[in-house]
Amino acid sequence: MLELQNIRAGYAGREVLHGVSVRFETGQVTALIGPNGCGKTTLLKVCARLLAPQAGRVLVDGADARRFSPKAFARMVSFLPQGRDVPSIAVRTLVAHARFPYQGFGRVPSPKDREAVHRAMEDTGVMPFAEKSLASLSGGERQKVYLAMAAAQETPVMLLDEPTTFLDIAHQLEIMRLVKNLKARGRTVVMVLHDISQALTYADRVIVLQGGAIAAQGLPEAIYESRAVDAAFGVTAERLWGEDGAAHYVFHER
Numbered sequence: 001m002l003e004l005q006n007i008r009a010g011y012a013g014r015e016v017l018h019g020v021s022v023r024f025e026t027g028q029v030t031a032l033i034g035p036n037g038c039g040k041t042t043l044l045k046v047c048a049r050l051l052a053p054q055a056g057r058v059l060v061d062g063a064d065a066r067r068f069s070p071k072a073f074a075r076m077v078s079f080l081p082q083g084r085d086v087p088s089i090a091v092r093t094l095v096a097h098a099r100f101p102y103q104g105f106g107r108v109p110s111p112k113d114r115e116a117v118h119r120a121m122e123d124t125g126v127m128p129f130a131e132k133s134l135a136s137l138s139g140g141e142r143q144k145v146y147l148a149m150a151a152a153q154e155t156p157v158m159l160l161d162e163p164t165t166f167l168d169i170a171h172q173l174e175i176m177r178l179v180k181n182l183k184a185r186g187r188t189v190v191m192v193l194h195d196i197s198q199a200l201t202y203a204d205r206v207i208v209l210q211g212g213a214i215a216a217q218g219l220p221e222a223i224y225e226s227r228a229v230d231a232a233f234g235v236t237a238e239r240l241w242g243e244d245g246a247a248h249y250v251f252h253e254r
Helices: 040-047 070-074 091-102 111-124 139-152 169-184 196-202 220-226 228-233
Strands: 002-011 014-024 029-033 055-060 077-080 157-161 188-192 205-210 213-218 235-241 247-253
Touching: 002 040, 014 040, 014 055, 014 213, 029 040, 029 169, 029 196, 040 077, 040 157, 040 188, 070 077, 070 091, 077 139, 091 111, 091 139, 111 139, 111 169, 139 157, 139 169, 169 188, 169 196, 196 220, 196 228, 196 247, 205 220, 205 228, 213 220, 213 228, 220 228, 228 235
Parallel strands: 029 188, 029 205, 077 157, 157 188
Antiparallel strands: 002 014, 002 055, 205 213, 235 247
16 A cells, blocks of 8 residues: 655755645555646656655555665555656566566576566567567557566556557557556556546546645546546536447537
């Protein structure tokens, strides 16, 4: 379980998060949504210990995150940022980097490391291009590789910053399916999404950020009914029901 207690954080003296307190429950997918600049990525960076809060605490299983060594923390929380370099490295080698927190000075992979890498690649469907260079893959394929690397780290908590951005709809849906599979394996997933409809459809819980504070949080159904999305984005959300009985969301200008 990951928890933030009264977090204040920002950059160069400018406060972005204003006293944010929230719990991310074990085994749930939580989507963070909100207008640009509201603090979504800042919140993830605080959770990942990439940005030290100006005030407040981050707790992992009830313990202050600052007490963990970098290696110990990396065995508990993984982070997939929005933008990454694209090195000329074989896919399998890149995914294997996720096992560094479990290895000694020589970074010699153990049978358990190799098993974790293989399982993550199988689960995310990247095994067919295991020996290809990452640079040779499409954007959607690369994103699956990075998700495989995060999965191979085998952390209870996974932080994903806009995992579907810039992908075509087919790859977006595939990434969402992979996120559901990670949840089924017991992972706690916290992800920033720009697609509000995806957040309302795939998340167990939705948090609406506005102006560096939590404007609303709860089940997707409750968030939709509260009109919190309308207030945060200045739109009118409409829920439609497909022939398959699934809900679909569209948004209209006011």
